[in-house]
Amino acid sequence: MTALSILELVRVTEDTDAGAALHNARDLAAHAERWDYERIWVAEHHNMEGIASAATSIVIAHIAGGTKTIRVGAGGIMLPNHAPYIIAEQFGTLERLYPGRIDLGLGRAPGTDQVAVRAMRRAPNASDHFPQDVLELQAFLGPATPDQRILAVPATGTNVPLWILGSSSFGATLAAELGLPYAFASHFAPDMLIPALEIYRSRFKPSRQLAEPYAVAGINVIAADTDAQARRLATTQQMSFADLVSGRRGLSRPPIDDIETYWAGREKVQALHMLERSVVGSVATVRAGLQAFIAETGVDEVMIVSDIYEHQARLRSVELIAEAMKPA
Structure with a gap:
């Protein structure tokens, strides 16, 4: 049976403020848990007054704290906006608080405009390092090595499952190469859905995290x-x-x-x-x-x-x- 999940936009409406949007997201997750949804994700967006999920890890903690079994995660964290070390600390902490329920989906877009990118003090070409940043993040979440001088406390050894997000062939190729699950953003970028899925499945290499390809696609319903x-x-x-x-x-x-x-x-x-x-x-x-x-x-x-x-x-x-x- 095909699993069913939710991407929650944490919308601020003309009749609600950001606080109400956040509490509604938590309430939605609690209901979805009873209706057997597999997971609920929130996405990192900045400089958008109608979306209240910019502080994504905090929003995930809020939602996870109001639920018991549903998986909660990022769909996704826009990794070029952050140091992998900091994201490892944040999601390792979430995993310690809610063991076995946290997902970390990773995207390489900024999730905002160039004005906000400058405000975040990130280099305009930060996305060029996305594959290396994914590997660095994965290492911080994995077991420590004997000669490792820096630990992402308390993330070390949590092995929070990583996902690659995308709306083109780039993410599909990377997810296949790293042996990670892949989520395609067809709810707003439908063009490359079928080609990207074909690339992902045909090039997939098994990894410690995943033995066979696992693909998710977004759809507006x-x-x-x-x-x-x-x-x-x-x-x-x-x-x-x-x-x-x-x-x-x-x-x-x-x-x-x-x-x-x-x-x-x-x-x-x-x-x-x-x-x-x-x-x-x-x-x-x-x-x-x-x-x-x-x-x-x-x-x-x-x-x-x-x-x-x-x-x-x-x-x-x-x-x-x-x-x-x-x-x-």
Whole structure:
């Protein structure tokens, strides 16, 4: 059976502040745990007032503290923004607090704009060292060697599982070479999904962490009791993507009756393309859409993004998605 997981955006809405967004994320995780979701991840984004997960390791601790069994992790940490040593310390600490439940997904994009990159005091070419930084981080999380002069306390020996994230062939190639699980961001970058999965599987080399390739793909899923209700709820995400394309940044907006009154032209075309991997509708519609996605990709795990404005409606969506994934 294909595993089911969540990428939680920790959205700040026009009716909530960042604190409420963080508490809603924790509440969502607690519900998802009861509905048999495998894991919930949060992503590192900076200089975006509508996303409250910039301090990613702290957000993970908050969510893990409100749950008992679901895996909690980063989807991901943008490693070029950090020294691998510091990330090892942070996630080693999380692993000590919540043993066997922490994932560390790694991306090489900055997760922000160049203004924020300068504010973080990171070199513009830091992403060029991504493969070496992954290996350094992995070493800090592994067992100490006899001549090792610096330890990432308390991370040494925790072996926090690493994941490579990507939206192109680069991440697929690296994940295959290092023998790590791979997660593709098809929820906003659909173009290279199938080629990247083929590269990953064909070039995979077994490692101490993973004997066989393990692939996850993101997909936007909005579920409601009827197709019409779901389509209305989906306008929140559609507006967010239109804003992203046009360079507008702001808070998550409540759904509207007709998305055509909001977007047009280039921003509509680009937003629709980015949202190509989406399923919106009732349980029956979602079941058919997810079954088709799994059949096409052969992924081991589906990671849903259910970007809905109102928290109770989002909980309902996540519950219905779990229902849709259950065997007939």
